[in-house]
Amino acid sequence: MPWYKVALSLLMLVVSLGVLGCLFWRALRRSPEPLGLLSKWVITSVLLIGALPLVGESASSHHPFVRVFAVALALLLGLGLALVWTPAIVNLVGDWIGVLYTGGREEPLAEPVYSHARARRAQGQPEEALRLIRAELEKFPHDFTGHMLMAEIYALDLADLQAAETWAMKMAHHPQQPPSARAFALFSLADWYLSVQKNHDDARRVLELVPELLPNTEYALQAAQRLAHLQPASVLLEPEQRRVIKVPHARRDLGLRPLRPEERIPSKSPEEEAEELVRQLEQHPLDLAARERLAQVYGLELGRLDLAVGQLEQLVNCPHVPPKQVAHWLQMMADFHLRLAHDTAAAQAALRRIIELYPDSALARQAEEAIVRLPTHAVPAAPATIRLGQYERYPRLNRAKTR
Numbered sequence: 001m002p003w004y005k006v007a008l009s010l011l012m013l014v015v016s017l018g019v020l021g022c023l024f025w026r027a028l029r030r031s032p033e034p035l036g037l038l039s040k041w042v043i044t045s046v047l048l049i050g051a052l053p054l055v056g057e058s059a060s061s062h063h064p065f066v067r068v069f070a071v072a073l074a075l076l077l078g079l080g081l082a083l084v085w086t087p088a089i090v091n092l093v094g095d096w097i098g099v100l101y102t103g104g105r106e107e108p109l110a111e112p113v114y115s116h117a118r119a120r121r122a123q124g125q126p127e128e129a130l131r132l133i134r135a136e137l138e139k140f141p142h143d144f145t146g147h148m149l150m151a152e153i154y155a156l157d158l159a160d161l162q163a164a165e166t167w168a169m170k171m172a173h174h175p176q177q178p179p180s181a182r183a184f185a186l187f188s189l190a191d192w193y194l195s196v197q198k199n200h201d202d203a204r205r206v207l208e209l210v211p212e213l214l215p216n217t218e219y220a221l222q223a224a225q226r227l228a229h230l231q232p233a234s235v236l237l238e239p240e241q242r243r244v245i246k247v248p249h250a251r252r253d254l255g256l257r258p259l260r261p262e263e264r265i266p267s268k269s270p271e272e273e274a275e276e277l278v279r280q281l282e283q284h285p286l287d288l289a290a291r292e293r294l295a296q297v298y299g300l301e302l303g304r305l306d307l308a309v310g311q312l313e314q315l316v317n318c319p320h321v322p323p324k325q326v327a328h329w330l331q332m333m334a335d336f337h338l339r340l341a342h343d344t345a346a347a348q349a350a351l352r353r354i355i356e357l358y359p360d361s362a363l364a365r366q367a368e369e370a371i372v373r374l375p376t377h378a379v380p381a382a383p384a385t386i387r388l389g390q391y392e393r394y395p396r397l398n399r400a401k402t403r
Contacts, residue, residue: 228284
């Protein structure tokens with residue numbers, strides 16, 4: 001035999017033994033009973049190596065009794081192999097079918113269980129619930145749900161805001177927690193201070209921590225909005241204080257005569273409202289609701305398009321604002337250009353900014369439809385307002401007097 005054929009045969013033998021060895025080793029490692037599997041391989045090897053040559057020699061004999069002996073020996077060999085491997089084959093097939101229903105043989109990840117603690121809390125046993133939660137936190141010391149559940153029970157069930165703050169601050173200062181979880185811990189703590197203790201100062205202190213711990217995030221913007229509209233302590237205590245409401249004597253001729261100056265409900269002028277909004281924005285520059293209202297006052301009530309557009313530009317350029325809100329402000333800007341200056345080109349430019357900022361989105365498609373509906377010529381000015389006289393304001397009363 002040529003040497004290259006011998007080398008090729010040896011190479012194939014080595015590769016085959018290597019593949020079989022890898023398969024055997026993998027099966028041995030994955031088997032729940034490695035010693036039992038190894039014993040089955042040993043028994044199978046002994047049966048095949050010892051019995052197969054004897055069966056082959058007996059089957060090749062011409063004597064009939066020897067052939068019968070070969071058949072019986074083959075049957076005994078097959079029975080022995082069946083006894084050894086049938087349980088393993090049944091388990092293997094059963095596992096393949098079971099995977100369709102169980103999802104696999106991998107063990108699920110261990111997770112904390114707080115159902116018993118929640119049940120004890122619902123039964124009015126907060127101390128027992130705290131004990132069960134502590135037991136789970138000993139196994140999972142950094143679990144966010146467990147820490148916040150502890151803080152919630154201390155705050156709402158035991159009215160212990162100091163303990164609640166201790167547990168919530170652990171998660172707020174934990175660097176491995178996601179920003180959304182850290183912000184949720186701070187916002188929840190601020191809500192508890194307002195709802196349980198009506199503590200305006202501590203709620204403000206907690207909200208001021210959000211931009212410090214999570215700077216340049218959407219959560220810092222949300223905290224700024226809440227700080228801008230945080231009610232003082234006197235307003236928070238009003239629902240719990242009994243108020244005396246004086247009902248004035250109703251006039252029977254109300255609606256049949258002009259209102260006197262002292263009977264009119266005082267209202268703010270656009271200039272006064274604008275001054276109040278400016279003062280609010282000086283204290284809270286990120287108060288988006290106040291800035292939007294200031295833009296409306298400048299545009300719709302004072303007719304100052306330049307000031308209104310300036311306020312809207314500040315809103316549009318504010319970071320971490322949802323796209324829907326930005327599109328709303330740009331649509332408002334386009335509306336101001338049409339109403340106040342009858343400038344279709346400027347309105348179209350404002351709408352196109354939505355398409356540039358959010359291409360291939362529903363907001364962009366809405367902006368395209370709005371551009372199509374824009375007028376192609378200047379919008380005529382609104383007719384002048386004509387003040388009605390005494391007769392037109394009370395037609396029935398004057399008609400009765402003439403009769």
